[in-house]
Each structure stands twice: as C-alpha cells, then as structure tokens.
C-alpha cells in the first residue's frame with residue numbers, strides 16, 4: 001500500500017515529457033515500426049498453422065522453443081463491424097478499462113507515464129497450476145499511422161499498440177513470481193464499408209475494422225509445454241473475441257471517434 005501511495009505521488013508530480021526525449025524512445029520507435037511491418041505480412045507460405053477459427057477470427061501459431069521453453073509466436077486476424085480502429089486501440093491501450101476485458105490479470109500498476117501515448121505497466125497474471133505465477137513489466141505505446149490514399153481502397157486509417165518487456169527502477173520485484181518476456185502488437189485499420197452514399201452521414205453500420213494481433217511470450221522459467229500450449233489455445237481466442245465484443249458494445253451508443 002505504501003509503495004502504491006509513493007508511486008501515485010510520484011506520478012502526480014512528474015512532468016509529462018514528450019516521449020521523443022525519453023531514453024527508451026529509439027527502441028520504442030524502432031520496434032513499433034518493425035512490428036507494424038510484421039503484422040502486415042500475410043500468413044501464407046506454410047510457416048503459420050491455423051489453430052482456431054470462429055467467424056471472421058482466425059488464429060495461427062508457429063511452434064518454437066528457446067532454451068527448452070515454449071515461446072510459440074502467435075498471429076491472429078479478425079474483422080469487426082461497428083467500431084473504428086481508434087476506438088479499438090484506445091480500449092486495448094488504456095489502463096482505465098483493462099480489467100473490463102483482460103481476464104488473465106490479477107493486478108495492474110502504472111509504473112510510469114512516459115508521455116500521453118506511452119505507459120510502463122507492471123501486471124500480475126493469474127497463476128496457472130502447476131507452475132509459478134507470472135508477472136510482466138512492459139512499455140506500451142499507441143500511435144496513428146496516417147493513410148496516404150484512403151480513396152483508393154486503402155484503409156481510412158491505421159493504428160497500432162506495441163507492448164514490449166523492459167526494466168524500470170520502480171520495479172518492486174516479487175521473488176515469488178516468474179517474469180515473462182513479451183512482445184505484443186495490436187494493429188487496427190478502419191474501412192468505410194459499405195461506402196456512404198452522397199449526402200448521407202456515416203453511421204456505425206459503415207464501419208469495418210480489420211485487426212491483427214501478434215504476440216511472442218517467453219514464459220521466463222519452467223512450465224510444462226503441454227500445459228502452456230493448452231492455456232495458449234484456450235486463452236487467446238477467448239481474449240480476442242471478448243475484447244472486440246466489449247469494444248463494439250461499449251461504443252454502440254457513443255458518437256463515432258475516428
């Protein structure tokens with residue numbers, strides 16, 4: 001409690017610096033653009049295997065082990081109607097609503113606010129029997145990628161959230177927990193589909209958002225491969241379905257935010 005209060009005071013008094021002056025900035029910039037390119041690559045070519053499909057949602061994985069630990073990269077694509085890319089990424093990034101959709105979390109702390117678009121999170125995840133509980137410390141960055149030719153069938157806009165493990169001096173380091181190492185990206189593009197007729201106003205029925213979610217999570221310590229792959233197979237589809245439904249329902253009665 002005392003730790004949390006000290007942290008709160010520190011956050012309140014800390015000036016909001018522009019992210020570009022922060023020492024992490026070059027890494028944030030580089031990884032975000034790399035992840036955008038990675039997300040936009042197709043899943044053809046035989047390396048990705050489909051492991052879950054429901055409606056428009058398709059999830060692929062690649063079996064990969066590092067030092068005997070399962071780190072299977074995941075790539076998921078989905079399409080939803082009724083919300084914009086901006087609305088999707090806002091809810092994915094914002095600490096204010098995280099508990100409303102991410103059921104893998106037990107605790108979440110904002111360790112640092114680097115700027116209005118970049119936050120450092122510490123998250124304690126639910127324990128999975130028979131392994132040690134996991135936590136994650138990562139920066140999370142959100143940005144808009146402007147579209148050059150939206151009229152030519154290109155997306156109206158593209159937004160990305162990129163999450164990457166990092167260190168922080170305020171890390172309270174819980175020795176009972178195993179720290180995972182993660183790289184996650186969440187990319188959304190809005191399409192106006194069906195197109196609006198002349199003189200008509202855009203409604204939520206004209207919004208189609210294409211989503212790509214990629215992640216690589218290294219468990220950081222012992223976890224039986226069978227348990228890990230079972231959790232993976234169950235939790236990822238559950239997350240993406242629940243999250244997108246949550247955002248669509250939440251935005252339904254709100255003015256459209258591009």
Ligand code: 18C
Nearest residue numbers: 102104125126128134163184217219223228232235236239
């Ligand atoms: O991307 C998601 N959420 C973001 C905001 O929270 C953020 C978080 C990523 C967390 C990655 C997973 C961390 C470890 C999880 C431990 C297991 C919890 C399972 C809970 C079951 C009740 O980017 C959405 C994340 C959706 C999470 C799906 C679970 C992924 C499991 C992947 C394997 C993790 C290996 C370590 C666990 C070892 C236990 C067998």
